Amino acid sequence: MTATTPSLSYRLPQVRNLVTALPGPESARLAERRRSAVAGGVGSSVPVYAADADGGIIVDVDGNSLVDLGSGIAVTSVGASDPRVAEAVAAQAQHFTHTCFMVTPYEGYVAVAERLNALTPGDHDKRTVLFNSGAEAVENAIKVARLATGRDAVVAFDHAYHGRTNLTMALTAKTMPYKKDFGPFAPEVYRMPMSYPYRDAAAGLDADGKAAAARAISQIEKQIGGDAVAAIIIEPIQGEGGFIVPAPGFLPALAAWAKENGVVFIADEVQTGFARTGAWFACEDEGVVPDIITMAKGIAGGMPLSAITGRADLLDAVHAGGLGGTYGGNPVACAAALAALDTMEDLQLPARARAIGERAVARLRAIADEVGVIGDVRGRGAMIAIELVHPGTSEPDAELTKAVAAKALAAGVVILTCGTYGNVVRLLPPLVIGDELLDDALTVLETAIREAAA
Numbered sequence: 001m002t003a004t005t006p007s008l009s010y011r012l013p014q015v016r017n018l019v020t021a022l023p024g025p026e027s028a029r030l031a032e033r034r035r036s037a038v039a040g041g042v043g044s045s046v047p048v049y050a051a052d053a054d055g056g057i058i059v060d061v062d063g064n065s066l067v068d069l070g071s072g073i074a075v076t077s078v079g080a081s082d083p084r085v086a087e088a089v090a091a092q093a094q095h096f097t098h099t100c101f102m103v104t105p106y107e108g109y110v111a112v113a114e115r116l117n118a119l120t121p122g123d124h125d126k127r128t129v130l131f132n133s134g135a136e137a138v139e140n141a142i143k144v145a146r147l148a149t150g151r152d153a154v155v156a157f158d159h160a161y162h163g164r165t166n167l168t169m170a171l172t173a174k175t176m177p178y179k180k181d182f183g184p185f186a187p188e189v190y191r192m193p194m195s196y197p198y199r200d201a202a203a204g205l206d207a208d209g210k211a212a213a214a215r216a217i218s219q220i221e222k223q224i225g226g227d228a229v230a231a232i233i234i235e236p237i238q239g240e241g242g243f244i245v246p247a248p249g250f251l252p253a254l255a256a257w258a259k260e261n262g263v264v265f266i267a268d269e270v271q272t273g274f275a276r277t278g279a280w281f282a283c284e285d286e287g288v289v290p291d292i293i294t295m296a297k298g299i300a301g302g303m304p305l306s307a308i309t310g311r312a313d314l315l316d317a318v319h320a321g322g323l324g325g326t327y328g329g330n331p332v333a334c335a336a337a338l339a340a341l342d343t344m345e346d347l348q349l350p351a352r353a354r355a356i357g358e359r360a361v362a363r364l365r366a367i368a369d370e371v372g373v374i375g376d377v378r379g380r381g382a383m384i385a386i387e388l389v390h391p392g393t394s395e396p397d398a399e400l401t402k403a404v405a406a407k408a409l410a411a412g413v414v415i416l417t418c419g420t421y422g423n424v425v426r427l428l429p430p431l432v433i434g435d436e437l438l439d440d441a442l443t444v445l446e447t448a449i450r451e452a453a454a
């Protein structure tokens, strides 16, 4: 831990420890039950079943302690059993688990909205609406943008990921596994080229952010026309598409164009939000103030909650009853969010994320030349990735990527992969992971890369 960050305490030993082969017998029994109970379309990254989790450790049903470098896909930044969150959940549940905010409202929803209005970029008048999933937040951000502008067209980007509902599938770029055979998809969605510095350079394109933005804007104007676009939606750092950090200048140029053309600029911070990238929100890195920001994942310590926060004039343009849903802003999830936000603030998790990222990037950059298969090391804060390629080329190596993740898992480290080409190893550790455990996991990852690449 750096000297300035508060000390962390844990309920479980923060030590990687395997006591059986993976999966162990209990996980194997659960897998058997799952085969005759759960649809095969739901996949799982690892073959073990969780029994407990705390800090950077997941304990499985066979007593194995694994290091969690996935945080349940960027969700459990405060850990999966933050004591403050657990206490808030229990306390709320003892009073009421649900009344439906559209029926009998409650303070927790209002308090979360006040916190998000204050925490998100921009000092303008804002309003917030709460939902359950990231995709639901994205769907509603687009609804608001279309109503407020009276326009239909929505611009999304190559390599984007926005969810698994019909509209968010239309916004998502990669077909397999997210979209294949699930169409037809919502109309009036247009895909534009992304700033992908590593691959832009490899393709001989000008990787400069302003040039990349100019390419996208030129296509928007030719294919749609600025006056027909309701919204641009973009992840400030693309997540499932491969932890793609656009070149500096790209986001500000798009936001400026959107403002000039009356287009709603939506930042999808479902994966980048809540300290993950070393700031409360990734947009802050270049001073971009979105008109609407979508949030979920890290918001509530693992409880299902999502939100849109945006300009009051946009969100208040919607007629009464136009936004909502049965469970949106569930009171238990709201209690968890308020507790999680307190933990993030008390533990200074944006700074902790930066420290985690610096540690990880230094280790990965140090071996890149030696192993020859790391084409790029990138990310910000504790959202770090390596793109794996065939030696001496920028050709994606998806098989090597799978092998690295499998070797890491066999040694007791849960690592997620992603990327349009399936060749990105991503690090999303809980922001409460300790340095010793992080270093141990990075050593395992280095060994896995060396062995898989040999």
Ligand SMILES: Cc1ncc(COP(=O)(O)O)c(CNCCCC(=O)O)c1O
Pocket: 073, 132, 133, 134, 135, 136, 138, 161, 162, 163, 164, 235, 239, 240, 268, 269, 270, 271, 272, 296, 297
């Ligand atoms: C930027 C961004 N927007 C929207 C979403 C969607 O959030 P939901 O809460 O999964 O609906 C995500 C979810 N990302 C992980 C999805 C994993 C999977 O389903 O295989 C995201 O990252």
